[in-house]
Amino acid sequence: MVMKLIKKIYMSLIFLFLYAPILVLVVFSFNESKSRGQWGGFTLKWYAELFRDRDIIKALYYTFLVALLSSIISTIIGTFSAIGIHNMGLFGRKTILNINYLPVLNPDIVTGVALMTLFVSINLRLGFLTMLISHVVFNIPYVILSVLPKLRQMNKHMAEAALDLGATPFTAMKKVIIPEIMPGIITGALMAFTLSIDDFVISFFNTGSGVTNLSIIIYSMAKRGVKPSINALSTLMLITVVILLLLINKRTTKGDELLP
Amino acid sequence: MSKKLIELQNITKSYNGVVAVDNINLSIRENEFITFLGPSGCGKTTTLRMIGGFEEPDEGDIFFDGIRINDLPPYKRNINTVFQRYALFTHMNVYENIAFGLRIKKVPSKEMDKRIKRMLKLVDLEGFEKRHVDSLSGGQQQRVAIARALVNEPKVLLLDEPLAALDLKLRKEMQIELIDMQKNIGITFIYVTHDQEEALTMSDTVVVMNKGVIQQIGTPVDIYNEPKNRFVADFIGESNIIEGIMHEDYLVEFSGKKFKCVDKDFAKNEKVDIVIRPEDIDITTPENGLLEGIVTSVVFKGVHYEMLVESQDYEYMIQSTDMQPVGSEVGLTFNPEDIHVMKG
């Protein structure tokens, strides 16, 4: 009985530590008073201020543009890679999969610096394009990892059945294979989109020429001292990412019944 | 005799140096129900896949209607397949699954609808159009797979163990339905199974295979009554297979005695294998028997008893309705035509 109580208190404390900062952040984004220590009444003025700030609007635009483009590109590349990997022999498949895991496990900072070194060494000016490429690169493995299980679940004669019924290999891919694995593709795309919005470290090293995203803006604003509008911006990002994560989570737990 | 439709000539196929199909020769006639029968791994599926166009033979040629089709891709062959685990398209409903081939051939929608309706009726799935294929039972999925293939009106239907996943009762029903369908629409069925009873019940012609080699081709009655060798005799039904010597035409010796038989054309004193089916042996008293022995085991099998009788050099299996208890001395009798002599 006592043990149970202790356990409950312990759990609550952990959750408090984890979520208190986020909660404070969200609450203070609605704080009228500029000082952090006291509550001055409810307001939305910091949110309004956000949308008057041209730098922030620009960063918002780049964030979503990069997220959209990189998730589309990495989904296309990742899906076809997954199909290729799936059709490989056992040895090739294992090797490629291990290579695929590497960027997933690699610390972001290493990936970020490595990509930057590459871009600099081939004289590519850091900017929108390099940021986009770096996002595509770190997204591809996640797309592969979410498409592969769908391919494994598929009856191994599915493609042959399509050919058998008169479909050319191209039609079989378009009309049968892609639709069959569509739930995995959509999950992969959502994941790529989320990771892209979420990313700070890799973007930080691989952008330039005045192109920034929201994470970088928050970082530079915070360096100049915390303004309440940072709280507002962070809250908005938090809500977006949480919604996306919930969506992905729902798809992967009951993904099997989901039809495209 | 209808005309030859498919011809396999000296077909060989190996995977990574292991021979799966070894120098097969076979011709298949129009409207024939032909079955590949053999133990697991004997090359049945491989042969079927070469006919379907999913594998290319290493050596030899495949002809369809007189034209060599070795490297013709599956989508250009007038052949459809019912796959082992059906391979239905799970993102489509029953109607769309069946419509798939017709849509590719751009069949006008009115005609397509008519053909699909007719198919659904044939496989007894009317009213299932909108159902999701995952929500169907094994037998229903199997019938969708058949409808999806047959709606294209192929000249040949390939079926790879289509009933293996079904329970015994449903399997028996589907066997009869398949035979009916094949006779009604009049197309060639090439069927794969490792169930000898299924092969004997359904087929016009049975091709018995072992280790990639064809052992015998014949009608079910031929295969059962006149097995060509020990493997076929053993694989098809239960048999007593005894070693013996063929002294001259119509005279064979085994178990230390000479017997009249109906076989001839062997070399003088050739070593042979003799097959006697368990149901062809009758039990009598020791003094009236052609052979004598002692009953060593009795098992009740419903319609008959299955007894093992130890004679001097062979333990005979006998299926009979009159039972003799274990330990009793009995005589065994059989007729000359029950003795089947094969090359040893």
Ligand SMILES: Nc1ncnc2c1ncn2[C@@H]1O[C@H](COP(=O)(O)OP(=O)(O)OP(=O)(O)O)[C@@H](O)[C@H]1O
């Ligand atoms: N894709 C493949 N790669 C390597 N070996 C294969 C392949 N397909 C078949 N084989 C081998 O070829 C031989 C014949 O296989 P096949 O599938 O034709 O047998 P089967 O008669 O259909 O057996 P089953 O009744 O178990 O389905 C087997 O030894 C099998 O291991």
Ligand SMILES: [Mg+2]
């Ligand atoms: Mg097989």
